[in-house]
Amino acid sequence: xxxxxxxxxxxxxxxxxxxxxxxxxxxxxxxxxxxxxxxxxxxxxxxxxxxxxxxxxxxxxxxxxxxxxxxxxxxxxxxxxxxxxxxxxxxxxxxxxxxxxxxxxxxxxxxxxxxxxxxxxxxxxxxxxxxxxxxxxxxxxxxxxxxxxxxxxxxxxxxxxxxxxxxxxxxxxxxxxxxxxxxxxxxxxxxxxxxxxxxxxxxxxxxxxxxxxxxxxxxxxxxxxxxxxxxxxxxxxxxxxxxxxxxxxxxxxxxxxx
Amino acid sequence: xxxxxxxxxxxxxxxxxxxxxxxxxxxxxxxxxxxxxxxxxxxxxxxxxxxxxxxxxxxxxxxxxxxxxxxxxxxxxxxxxxxxxxxxxxxxxxxxxxxxxxxxxxxxxxxxxxxxxxxxxxxxxxxxxxxxxxxxxxxxxxxxxxxxxxxxxxxxxxxxxxxxxxxxxxxxxxxxxxxxxxxxxxxxxxxxxxxxxxxxxxxxxxxxxxxxxxxxxxxxxxxxxxxxxxxxxxxxxxxxxxxxxxxxxxxxxxxxxxxxxxxxxxxxxxxxxxxxxxxxxxxxxxxxxxxxxxxxxxxxxxxxxxxxxxxxxxxxxxxxxxxxxxxxxxxxxxxxxxxxxxxxxxxxxxxxxxxxxxxxx
Numbered sequence: 208x209x210x211x212x213x214x215x216x217x218x219x220x221x222x223x224x225x226x227x228x229x230x231x232x233x234x235x236x237x238x239x240x241x242x243x244x245x246x247x248x249x250x251x252x253x254x255x256x257x258x259x260x261x262x263x264x265x266x267x268x269x270x271x272x273x274x275x276x277x278x279x280x281x282x283x284x285x286x287x288x289x290x291x292x293x294x295x296x297x298x299x300x301x302x303x304x305x306x307x308x309x310x311x312x313x314x315x316x317x318x319x320x321x322x323x324x325x326x327x328x329x330x331x332x333x334x335x336x337x338x339x340x341x342x343x344x345x346x347x348x349x350x351x352x353x354x355x356x357x358x359x360x361x362x363x364x365x366x367x368x369x370x371x372x373x374x375x376x377x378x379x380x381x382x383x384x385x386x387x388x389x390x391x392x393x394x395x396x397x398x399x400x401x402x403x404x405x406x407x408x409x410x411x412x413x414x415x416x417x418x419x420x421x422x423x424x425x426x427x428x429x430x431x432x433x434x435x436x437x438x439x440x441x442x443x444x445x446x447x448x449x450x451x452x453x454x455x456x457x458x459x460x461x462x463x464x465x
Numbered sequence: 466x467x468x469x470x471x472x473x474x475x476x477x478x479x480x481x482x483x484x485x486x487x488x489x490x491x492x493x494x495x496x497x498x499x500x501x502x503x504x505x506x507x508x509x510x511x512x513x514x515x516x517x518x519x520x521x522x523x524x525x526x527x528x529x530x531x532x533x534x535x536x537x538x539x540x541x542x543x544x545x546x547x548x549x550x551x552x553x554x555x556x557x558x559x560x561x562x563x564x565x566x567x568x569x570x571x572x573x574x575x576x577x578x579x580x581x582x583x584x585x586x587x588x589x590x591x592x593x594x595x596x597x598x599x600x601x602x603x604x605x606x607x608x609x610x611x612x613x614x615x616x617x618x619x620x621x622x623x624x625x626x627x628x629x630x631x632x633x634x635x636x637x638x639x640x641x642x643x644x645x646x647x648x649x650x651x652x653x654x655x656x657x658x659x660x661x662x663x664x665x666x667x668x669x670x671x672x673x674x675x676x677x678x679x680x681x682x683x684x685x686x687x688x689x690x691x692x693x694x695x696x697x698x699x700x701x702x703x704x705x706x707x708x709x710x711x712x713x714x715x716x717x718x719x720x721x722x723x724x725x726x727x728x729x730x731x732x733x734x735x736x737x738x739x740x741x742x743x744x745x746x747x748x749x750x751x752x753x754x755x756x757x758x759x760x761x762x763x764x765x766x767x768x769x770x771x772x773x774x775x776x777x778x779x780x781x782x783x784x785x786x787x788x789x790x791x792x793x794x795x796x797x798x799x800x801x802x803x804x805x806x807x808x809x810x811x812x813x814x815x816x817x818x819x820x821x822x823x824x825x826x
Contacts, residue, residue: 225736276675302677310675316668318794327665330658331677339658375676 209269209407211348214267215341217334220379224355225305227289227382228254230275230415235284237270244270245439254382259430259447263459266436268419269311270384275329278310287383290306290442302393303332305382309372309389317361321352324360324371328378339378346374349411350404373404380412387419398425400445405429427451435459475797478652481738482645485511488742492637501637503509507700507745508640511738512647514725516694518737519651520609520687521726523660525667526597528688529719530604531695533611536714537584538577538696540615540622545573548630555628570634570704574643577700578693585692589685596670602795608719616711625711633707643701643760647694648669651734654690724776730790735797743791744776751775 225227230252237245245267254260259266273279275286277298286293288304296304307328316324322343347353350370355363360371369389376384386405390398406429408416420426426433427447435443435450437459444452450456472479478492485508492504517531544552544559545568552564568576592603615622622628622771666673673680702707721744729740755768783790 235708240547278671278674297679298674299677299679302675310672312671314669314675314795316665316672318668319664323661323665327662327678329674330662331673331679336656336658336661 208401209411210349212411213345215338215345215381217338217342217391217395219335219338223355224303225352225379225382227291227305228382229287229289230306230417231287232271232275232465233287235271235274235286236282237267237279238282241354242454243439245274245281245436248436248439248441249284250444252383252415254413255409256431257409257416257418257429259418259426259433260436261423261426261433261450262436262442265438267439268436268437269387271436272308272387272417272419275301275385276306283403294321296335299331302328302381306385307376307378307381307383308385309369309387311375311387311391313368313372315360315363315368315371315375317359319360321360321363321371322347322356325375325378328375332379334379342378343374347371350374366393366401369393369401370404377408377412377414381414383415383417384408384412385417385419388421390420390422390425395424398422401425404431424440436454471733475652476798477734478648480799481648481735485641485644485648485738489637489641503745503749504637505635505640505705507741508637509635509698509705510722510725510745511644511741512640513695513698514729514741515644515647515651515734516691516698517722517726518593518731518734519654519694520586520684520691522731522733522737523655523663523667523687524684525732527601527702527723528604528609528691529601529723530611531691532714532719532722534585534692534695534698535702535718536611536615536711538699539709539714540628540699541580541696542573542577542700542703543628543631543709544621545576546570546632547628549714551628551630555623555626558618570632573704574697575699577696577703581696581699582689582693585689586685589688593681593684593688598694605691608715611713612715615637615714623712628709629707631703631707631709633704635701635705640705643697647697648734648738650690650694651737653733654687659686663687674701685822708724721776724780725795726790727791728780730787730792730794732789732794733792735795736790736792739791741749744779747779748772748776 232248232250235245236243237250260271262268270279274281279295279298288306293301314427316327322340325343325346326339329342330336334342344353344356347356350373350436352367352370352374355367363371373386373389386389386402390401395400402425405416405418408414418426418430430447433445433447434441435456442459443453445453489504492501514534520528520531542634544563549565549567551558556564588607592600595603616625618624662673662678665676666678666680667681670680699714725740725744726737728744729738730736751772754767755769755771757764787793
């Protein structure tokens, strides 16, 4: 069972800057030396929903997430956060304004303790050390890592590293969290646990989730809507039921001719 | 017992300062001039190497330029405290408030910190945008620029001739006090919010940016503080020697201070301090052997130059057998801070920063 999350107080933090209701992508294209990684993709993620983003390898999913978090400049198109144009924002600004992410490769601060990994985000968002530590403790409790808080992050087991990555990005309840293949390489049982955790995020953190995932069971199980990319283009968007029946999606995944 | 708890929590700087105090007491044992000089120079180098550590250790970016800040600090101190008569004749380019007055020691030290820090702030805006090796090369270029500006700006630095008549007020104990101050400052920085964010960016810059860390800003903060400490070291050096030229603030000092940091271990404060002490000891022993020691009837001495070779061998051995330095990124801790009870811990956070392994790449 997922336990409730009680966020410690943070009086000095101005929430009005991080309460965007939508994260919109408008006609986004990214060219790498003339090669289109993403072409003309539009989508909207709402707060309070799990939005699945799927597609075969090389479909442009990670590139899209990089654009949505300031790590990749779009070649054309716009990204709007609560209606504000985000062009030119550095990555740290995206996080400050409530767009958090995890990384496929984990990218933990390996030489720092588990607790410090989470504290960094708190201090980055303007909390004092003491307050950042309280938030870290609460989040580590929530993801079930509080007994490992003082271990170096590099010593964690693989699944625990994923949980830490998620804890780190949930500090101060962002408006949106983008999870880049959180279940990659996990067993079915581990996926179940992670599923529960991710599915609980929108409610507990009043936060929209954009979930990139290869594992169909995970995505279909917890997404409210799913967007399918292939070769950098949108091929479908709809509810899990619609996507499971969609011919172009089946073609992309199973190699059938549509 | 708040005092003992505070000591347990902040034991690393306390231990380092006590360790240096013990070494400083050597100056009471032997009254030889050579010993006083060695100790004073060593403590000044502690200030400088701790200054290097503040930036290099916490950010993970090697800077070759910090000795340039030491140079700037040394000249700032010389301008503030030099003989007015000398300054009016030789340093006519100086502003009047410096030419005509002679300021007290502490004012000079403040100047020796502020001027390099200001330069670092401007320079850092440009350099901190660069990544990794490019930043290191840029700092090296800065060292060369400082050297050529200071050896040619005759009206302000007396060019290649020396500035003389600087009051020599720095001895082993004064230098020790400043070394202790530098250690405390570096420690407080390391465990601060900015220190935490900076070490995160050292581990993984991309993840740090995704954690709302403005990497450029925190790097710049460390760069400026580092420059201030290196400048302080320079100021102390000027007021120790009493005579100042540009020559010492160049490649050989850059490399020996970096060697100290590498030998000690560049990712902990303990490493920075231990590195200075160990390298100084090695150099002094080799120097003594170069001068020759009597063994019974036969005098034995190493050929001159063994000092440099010996230091090179020590560095090579460290890099082979202990690549993360003597301290291996750990801090001195004699006893563990009492773990705070879970209920009370929110109000009373145990010092987790230095308990965690700071790093061991």
